[in-house]
Amino acid sequence: MMNITITGASGFLGQKLAHALLSTNELTDKSGSPSRVEHLTLLDVVNPSKEISNDPRVTILTGDITDHSLLEKAISVSTDSIFHFAAIVSAGAEKDFDLGMSVNLDATRAILDICRGHETKPKLIFASSCAAFGGDMPSIIADMTARTPQTSYGTQKVIGELLVNDYSRKGFVDGRALRFPTSSGAPRQTK
Numbered sequence: 001m002m003n004i005t006i007t008g009a010s011g012f013l014g015q016k017l018a019h020a021l022l023s024t025n026e027l028t029d030k031s032g033s034p035s036r037v038e039h040l041t042l043l044d045v046v047n048p049s050k051e052i053s054n055d056p057r058v059t060i061l062t063g064d065i066t067d068h069s070l071l072e073k074a075i076s077v078s079t080d081s082i083f084h085f086a087a088i089v090s091a092g093a094e095k096d097f098d099l100g101m102s103v104n105l106d107a108t109r110a111i112l113d114i115c116r117g118h119e120t121k122p123k124l125i126f127a128s129s130c131a132a133f134g135g136d137m138p139s140i141i142a143d144m145t146a147r148t149p150q151t152s153y154g155t156q157k158v159i160g161e162l163l164v165n166d167y168s169r170k171g172f173v174d175g176r177a178l179r180f181p182t183s184s185g186a187p188r189q190t191k
Contacts, residue, residue, distance in 0.1 A: 001038035003078050008085030009042035018052050043074045065107045075114045081123040093153035104156035116172040124173040126164045128157045
């Protein structure tokens with residue numbers, strides 16, 4: 001049985017994933033076998049759709065991802081997989097540098113450190129972006145294509161990828177970074 005946390009759960013990707021997990025009721029576990037979804041913890045600044053939040057397997061946590069105590073509630077020692085989709089995207093990260101750094105970089109590191117502290121090596125899927133590449137890109141981006149971000153958002157995503165790689169290398173998480181070409185998120189509420 002799998003306990004799964006999704007950050008950015010009310011955004012486009014988070015809601016699609018939550019719906020798919022609840023519908024299929026299955027995710028591949030650490031051993032590579034299909035395992036039943038026991039529980040989803042959904043974290044975002046706004047609530048997801050009622051269809052998702054009314055499912056008895058779902059816990060909704062609403063608040064700021066930079067709140068360390070909220071992250072600790074979202075990622076317990078029993079969490080098997082984390083899908084980290086929360087972000088301040090391109091224009092927002094350019095407009096408010098500090099907000100981009102705190103959400104895109106500091107929260108990512110906090111999630112990784114919580115996982116490290118649990119010593120359970122959960123699977124972590126980090127939503128990166130093609131913004132990791134800047135300027136003229138080749139028609140095919142290979143693993144060895146240089147990352148040359150030209151925005152704060154792209155830089156924050158590259159650093160996140162490198163942190164996921166290093167925490168995986170050290171055995172703290174079983175991490176993967178996925179570079180999405182574009183994504184849409186829920187509007188961020190500011191204080």
